[in-house]
Amino acid sequence: MGAGVIDQLDILETPVPSAWSSPEDHATVERRVRLYLNALGVQDPHEIEVLLRRVIERVEFRARLGQLGEPLEVSIEETLRLLDRWLVDELGLDSDPDQISAARAAVLGGHVPGWTGHWSGLNKEPLAESIRAVRFRAVPERAPLTMEPSIIRLCCHHMLRRLLARIGRLLGLWGQRHSTLEVRP
Structure with missing residues (x-):
């Protein structure tokens, strides 16, 4: 019964495909992730290194599963996934897209000082109350309009x-x- 699970986990031990194993790919992905983290507001070099390591681990994991695709695109996707997972864990959300978007807007908008240290795991002080205090609404209130029927001739x-x-x-x-x-x- 457990042999099937072990067989599926053996794929993780296989070497990374050659398209990802070239040093040029690694360097390009690392450079792109560094720039992207910088654009998100992560300025501390130690925080960048910690987050970069996590993103690269996720990219390598997807490469081992055969789900890599374009390494540069996957690295950006994984960076955003790490941010969203951190927000879900920090706020105790149930993966509600509106609440995640509002929390992402709060931290990326610069309204929560020191959030990058928490995201990288270097600062353990909880930020949930600070993020919730910003109270961004992800979408505007619904305002349906009435529409007069038109006759089609x-x-x-x-x-x-x-x-x-x-x-x-x-x-x-x-x-x-x-x-x-x-x-x-």
């Missing part, structure tokens, strides 16, 4: 009926009685 539909009536009169198929049924313009 298809020009071709009326033209076809008129054309058929004229052809019928020309061919003598329709008499005087049927000519009054012609559609008015």
Whole structure:
């Protein structure tokens, strides 16, 4: 019964595919992640190194599973996943997209000082109250509008009926009685 699980876990021990194992790929991904973390507001070099290591581990894990795709794109995806997972854990959310978006806006907007140290795990002081205090709403309130119904008049539909009536009169198929049924313009 457990042999199937072990067989599936053996895939994690296989070497990383050659497309990811080249030093150029590693250097390019590391450079991109560093720039991206910097753009997100992570400035401390030690925090960048910790987060970079986590992202690279996730990229290598996906490579071992055969789900790598484009390494540069995967590295950005994994960086955002790490941020979202940290926010879910920090706030105790149930993966509600609106709450995660609001929390992400709070930290990335610079409204929660020192959040990068918490994200990297170097500072253990909880930030949940600070993040919740910002109270961003992820989407505006719903405001449905009433819409007046519009009548759709298809020009071709009326033209076809008129054309058929004229052809019928020309061919003598329709008499005087049927000519009054012609559609008015």
